[in-house]
Amino acid sequence: MARFTTFRFCLDPTVAQVGALERHVGASRFAYNQCLRMVFDARRAKESGVSVKVPRTGYDLINGFNRWKTSEAAGRVFAVDGEGVASVGATGLHWRHEVFQQVFEEAAVDLGRGLAAWSESRRGDRAGAPVAHPRFKKKGTARPSFRLRNQFPRSGKPAIRVGDGRPRSVRVPGIGVLSVREDTRRLRRMIVKGRARILFATVSRGRGRWWISLNVEAADLHPARRHVEAHASTPWVGVDLGLSSLAVAARSDGTEVDRIDEWPRTLAVTARRQRRLHRAVTRKKRGSQNRREAADRLGRYYFRTAEIRRRYAHEVSNRLVKNHARLVIERLDVGGMLARNPNLAKAIHDVGWGLVRRQIAYKLEWRGGELAVADRWFPSTKTCSGCGAVREMGGVALRTYVCRSCGLMIDRDLNAAINLAVWAELHHGADARTRDLHAEGPVDNAHRWERSGRRLRDGETSPGDVGTDAWTLQV
Ligand SMILES: [Zn+2]
Numbered sequence: 001m002a003r004f005t006t007f008r009f010c011l012d013p014t015v016a017q018v019g020a021l022e023r024h025v026g027a028s029r030f031a032y033n034q035c036l037r038m039v040f041d042a043r044r045a046k047e048s049g050v051s052v053k054v055p056r057t058g059y060d061l062i063n064g065f066n067r068w069k070t071s072e073a074a075g076r077v078f079a080v081d082g083e084g085v086a087s088v089g090a091t092g093l094h095w096r097h098e099v100f101q102q103v104f105e106e107a108a109v110d111l112g113r114g115l116a117a118w119s120e121s122r123r124g125d126r127a128g129a130p131v132a133h134p135r136f137k138k139k140g141t142a143r144p145s146f147r148l149r150n151q152f153p154r155s156g157k158p159a160i161r162v163g164d165g166r167p168r169s170v171r172v173p174g175i176g177v178l179s180v181r182e183d184t185r186r187l188r189r190m191i192v193k194g195r196a197r198i199l200f201a202t203v204s205r206g207r208g209r210w211w212i213s214l215n216v217e218a219a220d221l222h223p224a225r226r227h228v229e230a231h232a233s234t235p236w237v238g239v240d241l242g243l244s245s246l247a248v249a250a251r252s253d254g255t256e257v258d259r260i261d262e263w264p265r266t267l268a269v270t271a272r273r274q275r276r277l278h279r280a281v282t283r284k285k286r287g288s289q290n291r292r293e294a295a296d297r298l299g300r301y302y303f304r305t306a307e308i309r310r311r312y313a314h315e316v317s318n319r320l321v322k323n324h325a326r327l328v329i330e331r332l333d334v335g336g337m338l339a340r341n342p343n344l345a346k347a348i349h350d351v352g353w354g355l356v357r358r359q360i361a362y363k364l365e366w367r368g369g370e371l372a373v374a375d376r377w378f379p380s381t382k383t384c385s386g387c388g389a390v391r392e393m394g395g396v397a398l399r400t401y402v403c404r405s406c407g408l409m410i411d412r413d414l415n416a417a418i419n420l421a422v423w424a425e426l427h428h429g430a431d432a433r434t435r436d437l438h439a440e441g442p443v444d445n446a447h448r449w450e451r452s453g454r455r456l457r458d459g460e461t462s463p464g465d466v467g468t469d470a471w472t473l474q475v
Contacts, residue, residue, distance in 0.1 A: 003218045003366055004199075007187050009170065009180035011203070011210040020175045021203060021210060027099040028146035029137045031107035034068065035061040036134055039115070056119075058112030062105050069093040069104070100174025106147040145204035148173060150197070160201050162214070163188045170212055172201055180212065187216070195219045207303045208296055226368040236372065236428070237324040238420025239360070240380065241353050242413040247316055249324065250417035252425045254385065258323065259414075260316055277301055309352040317359035321367055328372040328424035329357060330380055330416075372424045384408055385418040 013021060038061070042054040055061050068074055070092040077090040096104075114134035121131035151159040151173075161171040162184045170184070171177045190196035200215040220226075237257055239249045249258035277298045284291035320327060364371050374380065383390050384401070386408035401408070401415040 012179040031104040058109035061108035236424035240416035248413040252421035313355040
């Protein structure tokens, strides 16, 4: 079992369940903040000369929190007897039994990860942008969520179950059976056949709804669905993710092997609608019911377009990884592009390039293919694929590349795709199995974990069992 994927469902909780969900969200935030307070207190004590261990890992924090929650420091409840004499009736966090205890532990684990990322980043052991020190979570700012681990008792059923009793439901320990709006059949079938198991459930609130994300460990794709190991003789296919065409794929010999031009019409129409909905919000009086309603409409609209984009990105990435075992894409400096060209920013956002690229990376890996990522500074659009001359290009409006040295006239995106394939033949020709799959960073949206888990090569799942999104496991 080697793939990690996420199934996300929209919840339909009862009024009582909403109360329970909110209690757990609050408990998760509370535990995170309390653990952070313990870290700060210990550091302060240490600075003033007290010999004390500063909690660092999730394990330290869990133990610290468990000691604290039953202590007097967490609160006292007084009992008053018939003669009016008060005595301490109970100590500790008085509401601690109203939530499932794991919620505290997972919050502590999250803080432990945040602290580790911060200290790695500070030592220079971590790639990417600097990571800030964890901060207190304020109500209303962080996205409200909590996470629970699944448990697999030796006898009996796992704690988190899908479709138990009724098909459209998820059972979450401490809360009960929650209704979901979508069909859970795909996941249920995988679990029943032993091809998947649920590791975690993350419940969150956003866009006016409650959601549950189930992190699932799944078996590898069926061997027949995988590319036979990409061989040194397999030609590289360059993929240019552009603006005029979403994706153009070509081989180093100049053959165009794929072109994805079609845009979902809905996405093209949306920009204007988005502006109108946004204006509607800003025109309404702050704090008014009307403004809230307009904001809800805008939120629902964002959500819908994001869904369309995601679905389309899956289509595009599936098509590319199904047909080609060795792909080369460009490492895009999206951050830099956004800063330089605010108009491009919107375009990039709409295209969802990042999404397509991440999906290509993990799907190709599932299929045993090979991915190369060209250097950010490789001038794929400025180089002539005919003679290799490099020249400055005009804006993105220019759709044809014209070479002044050899006179070649070629579609701009095709030119870039060919150059990428040529680059890969040069840099990854013989036996180089690129390990650049995760250089792009996290694969998922729920857990920003960087490294991939162990991979085994047997087992069987079909491409239909893919899940909503993939994620990688921290080693
Ligand atoms: Zn040329």
